Amino acid sequence: MKAAIIGGGVIGGGWAARFLLNGWDVAVCDPDPEAERKIGEVLANARRALPGLYERPLPAEGALSLHTTIAGAVSGADWIQESVPERLEIKHAIYDEIAATAPPDAVIGSSTSGFKPSELNRTGARVIVAHPFNPVYLLPLVELVGDAGETARAADILRGIGMFPLTVRKEIDAHIADRFLEAVWREALWLVKDGVASTAEIDEAIRMGFGLRWAQMGLFETYRIAGGEAGMRHFLEQFGPCLTWPWTKLMDVPEFDDALVELIAGQSDAQSGHLSIRELERLRDENLVAMMRALKRTGSGAGGVIAAHEKTLSVPDTGPDGLPVTLEMQVPTSFVDYNGHMNEAPYLEVGARASDRVMEMIGADADYIAGGLSYFTAENHIRYLAEIDIGDRITVTTQALGGDGRKLHLLHRFWTGGETPAATMETLLLHVDLSSRRVVAPEGVVADRARTLVAAHQGHERPARLVLNQPRG
Amino acid sequence: MKAAIIGGGVIGGGWAARFLLNGWDVAVCDPDPEAERKIGEVLANARRALPGLYERPLPAEGALSLHTTIAGAVSGADWIQESVPERLEIKHAIYDEIAATAPPDAVIGSSTSGFKPSELNRTGARVIVAHPFNPVYLLPLVELVGDAGETARAADILRGIGMFPLTVRKEIDAHIADRFLEAVWREALWLVKDGVASTAEIDEAIRMGFGLRWAQMGLFETYRIAGGEAGMRHFLEQFGPCLTWPWTKLMDVPEFDDALVELIAGQSDAQSGHLSIRELERLRDENLVAMMRALKRTGSGAGGVIAAHEKTLSVPDTGPDGLPVTLEMQVPTSFVDYNGHMNEAPYLEVGARASDRVMEMIGADADYIAGGLSYFTAENHIRYLAEIDIGDRITVTTQALGGDGRKLHLLHRFWTGGETPAATMETLLLHVDLSSRRVVAPEGVVADRARTLVAAHQGHERPARLVLNQPRG
Numbered sequence: 027m028k029a030a031i032i033g034g035g036v037i038g039g040g041w042a043a044r045f046l047l048n049g050w051d052v053a054v055c056d057p058d059p060e061a062e063r064k065i066g067e068v069l070a071n072a073r074r075a076l077p078g079l080y081e082r083p084l085p086a087e088g089a090l091s092l093h094t095t096i097a098g099a100v101s102g103a104d105w106i107q108e109s110v111p112e113r114l115e116i117k118h119a120i121y122d123e124i125a126a127t128a129p130p131d132a133v134i135g136s137s138t139s140g141f142k143p144s145e146l147n148r149t150g151a152r153v154i155v156a157h158p159f160n161p162v163y164l165l166p167l168v169e170l171v172g173d174a175g176e177t178a179r180a181a182d183i184l185r186g187i188g189m190f191p192l193t194v195r196k197e198i199d200a201h202i203a204d205r206f207l208e209a210v211w212r213e214a215l216w217l218v219k220d221g222v223a224s225t226a227e228i229d230e231a232i233r234m235g236f237g238l239r240w241a242q243m244g245l246f247e248t249y250r251i252a253g254g255e256a257g258m259r260h261f262l263e264q265f266g267p268c269l270t271w272p273w274t275k276l277m278d279v280p281e282f283d284d285a286l287v288e289l290i291a292g293q294s295d296a297q298s299g300h301l302s303i304r305e306l307e308r309l310r311d312e313n314l315v316a317m318m319r320a321l322k323r324t325g326s327g328a329g330g331v332i333a334a335h336e337k338t339l340s341v342p343d344t345g346p347d348g349l350p351v352t353l354e355m356q357v358p359t360s361f362v363d364y365n366g367h368m369n370e371a372p373y374l375e376v377g378a379r380a381s382d383r384v385m386e387m388i389g390a391d392a393d394y395i396a397g398g399l400s401y402f403t404a405e406n407h408i409r410y411l412a413e414i415d416i417g418d419r420i421t422v423t424t425q426a427l428g429g430d431g432r433k434l435h436l437l438h439r440f441w442t443g444g445e446t447p448a449a450t451m452e453t454l455l456l457h458v459d460l461s462s463r464r465v466v467a468p469e470g471v472v473a474d475r476a477r478t479l480v481a482a483h484q485g486h487e488r489p490a491r492l493v494l495n496q497p498r499g
Numbered sequence: 500m501k502a503a504i505i506g507g508g509v510i511g512g513g514w515a516a517r518f519l520l521n522g523w524d525v526a527v528c529d530p531d532p533e534a535e536r537k538i539g540e541v542l543a544n545a546r547r548a549l550p551g552l553y554e555r556p557l558p559a560e561g562a563l564s565l566h567t568t569i570a571g572a573v574s575g576a577d578w579i580q581e582s583v584p585e586r587l588e589i590k591h592a593i594y595d596e597i598a599a600t601a602p603p604d605a606v607i608g609s610s611t612s613g614f615k616p617s618e619l620n621r622t623g624a625r626v627i628v629a630h631p632f633n634p635v636y637l638l639p640l641v642e643l644v645g646d647a648g649e650t651a652r653a654a655d656i657l658r659g660i661g662m663f664p665l666t667v668r669k670e671i672d673a674h675i676a677d678r679f680l681e682a683v684w685r686e687a688l689w690l691v692k693d694g695v696a697s698t699a700e701i702d703e704a705i706r707m708g709f710g711l712r713w714a715q716m717g718l719f720e721t722y723r724i725a726g727g728e729a730g731m732r733h734f735l736e737q738f739g740p741c742l743t744w745p746w747t748k749l750m751d752v753p754e755f756d757d758a759l760v761e762l763i764a765g766q767s768d769a770q771s772g773h774l775s776i777r778e779l780e781r782l783r784d785e786n787l788v789a790m791m792r793a794l795k796r797t798g799s800g801a802g803g804v805i806a807a808h809e810k811t812l813s814v815p816d817t818g819p820d821g822l823p824v825t826l827e828m829q830v831p832t833s834f835v836d837y838n839g840h841m842n843e844a845p846y847l848e849v850g851a852r853a854s855d856r857v858m859e860m861i862g863a864d865a866d867y868i869a870g871g872l873s874y875f876t877a878e879n880h881i882r883y884l885a886e887i888d889i890g891d892r893i894t895v896t897t898q899a900l901g902g903d904g905r906k907l908h909l910l911h912r913f914w915t916g917g918e919t920p921a922a923t924m925e926t927l928l929l930h931v932d933l934s935s936r937r938v939v940a941p942e943g944v945v946a947d948r949a950r951t952l953v954a955a956h957q958g959h960e961r962p963a964r965l966v967l968n969q970p971r972g
Contacts (some may be wrong), residue, residue, distance in 0.1 A: 104920025159708035167708035202704040209682040233800040235632035235640035240710030244702025313715040316793035319832040327706040370876040375848040403843040493966040
């Protein structure tokens with residue numbers, strides 16, 4: 027699949043990275059001589075951050091090409107994304123050129139923050155709004171507005187690259203999310219202009235409180251909880267009257283003069299000027315990845331999107347040693363510690379996932395556990411043999427050393443490209459009855475498959491030193 | 500220290516829990532016969548969630564008492580917090596009663612979302628606004644408005660219970676954060692009323708996109724990044740013109756009639772009605788704790804508040820076995836897995852922190868590491884001896900088994916109240932030169948302290964079975 031990206035700024039570069047890292051070829055059209063460098067920098071951020079959301083590998087990266095003409099970029103494209111400045115006449119001219127040269131069945135999306143499809147298509151184009159959020163390579167949301175058939179096609183494609191398409195039923199200026207952003211922005215400008223709060227104070231007022239609520243539940247579900255046992259109707263009755271109170275200044279818009287620009291830009295320098303934009307981007311991405319990984323566990327919001335996308339990613343069957351691959355993932359930034367390498371603790375997070383995979387392989391899966399039987403880990407022994415860094419891809423292979431009766435004895439090897447493993451993890455699991463919490467022998471399929479797996483791995487080289495499940499001298 | 504909480508609803512109960520779990524005695528005044536049950540339920544949520552933010556124990560919980568009169572509750576109080584409905588005449592009557600019976604030097608805070616101090620104090624009270632955010636026991640933000648001396652005193656106290664006081668320089672209706680919430684709320688009501696988006700779609704538009712940005716950076720720092728290399732002034736120039744565009748409907752307020760209430764409440768039921776309020780609260784808290792723990796690593800936003808507060812919490816010197824305590828923490832919900840107990844992986848997160856603490860104890864601290872020397876972990880061996888559950892408090896004690904030369908051999912024991920450890924972790928660390936990444940012998944203070952620690956623990960019982968650093972047969 028091929029995407030053509032028209033306009034290689036922050037948003038266009040983010041789209042390019044999102045498609046590339048999901049295996050698409052990408053052709054960027056941008057006349058800026060700096061375009062290649064700028065896109066390269068967005069791509070470096072994306073490579074560092076996006077794969078760390080998943081416990082499976084993303085597909086092999088597509089090929090990136092740069093073009094100075096639209097015709098050159100859109101040739102053979104399945105998706106064409108326009109991300110140029112918010113000026114209708116520029117957009118119309120681009121759409122005319124796309125119509126003349128692009129495949130007739132390509133999806134044509136516009137990243138416009140505010141224009142409606144009826145405005146975009148005034149000169150006869152067949153563009154839909156596909157409005158993403160910065161950083162495009164990490165945030166899942168894309169607002170789709172326009173022709174029902176085209177937005178449905180677009181939604182399928184976006185889900186395939188790990189995004190969350192939100193189809194807007196009626197076209198409206200600024201779609202949905204940007205209406206909220208604009209409302210908050212206008213209110214914030216008043217607060218700064220009137221000297222009530224600085225840019226830093228406003229940021230604290232958001233991130234120390236409701237920002238944390240909104241990252242996971244949004245507005246209405248949060249208020250549903252605030253209503254408590256009395257429910258949503260009670261909440262609405264309680265807060266309805268405030269609508270007539272002077273709790274916002276939004277009947278009015280501040281004059282956006284030089285003095286206001288200087289005031290805000292100066293406050294922003296004081297607040298964040300000690301960090302470069304690159305450093306801020308990396309901090310933002312590191313926080314986003316860590317928060318989204320946290321949400322992945324419960325499946326809330328963006329975490330649910332990642333979990334669903336992960337299921338569609340494939341893992342190689344066998345590793346460099348010929349043993350089954352039980353996990354393959356890229357090291358997220360949050361795994362790294364003060365020594366500048368992967369901290370000792372996440373090795374066990376990785377190894378534990380590999381053990382979970384072995385359980386699935388022998389039939390001790392979610393259904394089996396729901397039926398009241400499972401495996402508990404009795405012991406783990408991890409050896410750290412070589413350093414692992416941010417962005418390294420870890421391939422875990424697993425050898426079943428023993429699996430007769432109540433014990434399951436495994437050896438996970440962590441490969442990162444070297445001739446020998448970067449780490450090993452020996453683990454001893456015990457089969458338990460979840461109601462009595464006692465060790466019991468597995469029966470049926472699980473017992474059979476465990477034995478079969480051990481038999482299949484018996485001929486494979488065993489490490490000279492094993493410390494678990496050994497005969498005691 | 501004692502806090503008196505006037506009004507035991509969702510907000511008052513949250514304040515009670517925040518103070519109690521930080522070691523304050525709390526007297527709640529609420530005439531509702533259901534008050535005790537309701538506060539008990541908030542407290543159960545708080546006990547499950549708040550301690551999981553820290554890798555140190557919170558102080559012993561204070562004593563909770565319930566009262567039906569204000570005089571009974573405020574006696575001897577250092578902080579009095581009013582959280583009754585938003586009706587000025589009710590608040591004024593309560594302030595009169597507080598003035599007649601409370602200690603003259605108690606801080607008196609109001610949880611009001613919208614009223615200004617000048618309105619609250621119209622009848623001669625000396626109340627400040629101390630406006631928190633639900634859930635009060637987790638979210639750090641408290642907006643303080645009012646007398647400079649009183650708000651400064653209040654800020655110190657709030658920092659002591661892990662909160663983030665934001666002192667607002669000018670009084671204004673709805674302070675700062677609620678102005679944004681109100682702006683978004685009004686816009687959202689229009690979108691629902693006009694059939695543009697449902698409550699569920701609006702929540703997705705927030706949590707799949709900008710909600711994740713705001714949880715960590717807020718509004719202006721996010722836009723600073725969006726401006727890219729060209730900076731904040733460029734961003735402002737680009738988006739300034741939109742202020743005159745019809746990107747929000749906020750010149751106007753929807754009529755809040757029964758039809759709108761039914762529309763919203765019905766959509767909210769469809770969106771979230773499959774979960775009870777209790778289940779939603781637990782999900783929210785689990786997500787908040789996991790995201791805030793993620794932010795703690797980088798120190799951004801709420802994570803920085805938690806990290807700073809954690810430093811003020813004390814850890815006992817010695818554990819049940821007389822060995823030094825190297826970690827004490829409560830098991831957060833995110834540590835628990837499909838087997839209904841603490842997953843195997845976070846044991847190593849806990850043990851690794853205990854190893855870090857030992858490094859600090861012998862002088863291999865952040866400064867030492869910045870100087871180019873550190874310890875790397877070579878091997879870990881964890882034994883899982885008893886199950887550990889959500890909310891259990893883990894006390895880790897550490898025995899230095901060997902520490903001569905380049906190796907440091909430790910045994911961490913995990914205690915959760917039983918006669919014997921719930922887990923043990925044997926670990927072998929190697930002293931390294933961070934520039935050559937090679938193992939080198941420590942010198943000076945670190946070498947001396949390591950030897951001293953091992954000597955001090957030599958008489959302590961050693962486990963019968965050790966697998967690391969053993970003579971090879």
